[in-house]
Amino acid sequence: EEMRNLDRTAVEDFSLAEELLMENAGMAAYHVIMKESGIQGKRFVLICGTGNNGGDGLVIARKIHSMNGEAVVYILGNEDKxxxxxxxxxxxxxxxxxxxxxxxxxxxxRKELAHCDAIVDAIFGTGLTRNVEGIYSDVIQMINRSGKKVFSIDIPSGINGDTGKIMGTAVKADFTITFGIPKIGNILYPGYGHCGKLYVSHISFPPSHYNSNDLKIEINVPVRLPERDKKGHKGDFGDTLFIAGASNYY
Structure with missing residues (x-):
């Protein structure tokens, strides 16, 4: 919900066109795919739903095509939607x-997946609220059985973006490219376990856009611990205070 509000206010407050945001999202995902898989001479199957997640996938297909990769797009759903x-x-x-x-x-x-180098999962985004069933479930399970490298856009399809819950079945990605800020479903199990390596792109949101008391998530660079002196004694490294519960708790 927070991310959907960010998208809406970016359009309303900063006049960032939806076309620009989708283009930037697709470009960000394309760069991750290029880094992790390469593009030229590779064959990609992009499975796109008919919402904005699928729209991101279509941008990626165009980028791959423009850089001499082979993009095969499968539309999952009625294109009229x-x-x-x-x-x-x-x-x-x-x-x-x-x-x-x-x-x-x-x-x-199945034949296309058997002969591709990687799969782009752009079926469902973060707004999924009901269990995945029917052909959607069949396709997700086929992706998971393919043994191919899988890139999920925003969140693996089948994961609830607000809770991390698996909605019946979910894509098991090797890489997930999310936008703006990580969604709760990207960082809480079981969703976290389906994301693989997580990339976060800001897709042109200005820094002030993140400075809101309404946002309850923040990305911090981990503090690097100092290197331990190999000749040191345990007394050289300071003391640790533990504040713990009952002695029988571990």
Whole structure:
């Protein structure tokens, strides 16, 4: 909910167009994919839902295509449900010379996954509130069985963004690229265990946008502990005070 408010106020207060935010989100994910997998000569299967998460996936497909990677897009759902910026990106991608298919045959998707280098999961975003069922569940389970490197956009599909709960079934990602701030579902189990390596992109939000008492999460660089003197004695390293409960608690 906090992240959805950030998106809304970014558009309202700073006149950051939704098209720019989606473009920046897709570009951020593209750079992670390029770093972790490489692009040129690689084959990617992008499985896109029909919401904004799918719109991010369509931007990524366009970026991969422009850098001589092979992008095969599978639309999971009715393309008529695309709205706003996501619809615009679908129209753009439809004009490019890349493959766009609908998930109608599980056999077709299975063959594509068997011959790709990596999968981009752009099915559901952080707003998922009901259990994943039917073909959506089948596709997620197929992704998990593929053995391929998986990149999830914002949050692994099937994870509740507000709680970290698995909504029936969920993608087990190797990498997750989230935007603005980590969502609760990115950092609490069991969702955390499905994210793999987590990347966070600010997608052009100004620093002042994060300085709000309403935000209950903050990213800090871990404090680096000083190197221990190899010749040191235990008395050289200071004392530790433990404030603990009953002696039988461990």
């Amino acid at each position: 695309f709205r706003g910026t996501s619809k615009k990106n679908f129209e753009i991608v439809s004009r490019l010379q890349l493959t766009i298919r609908h998930v109608e045959s599980m056999d077709s998707l």
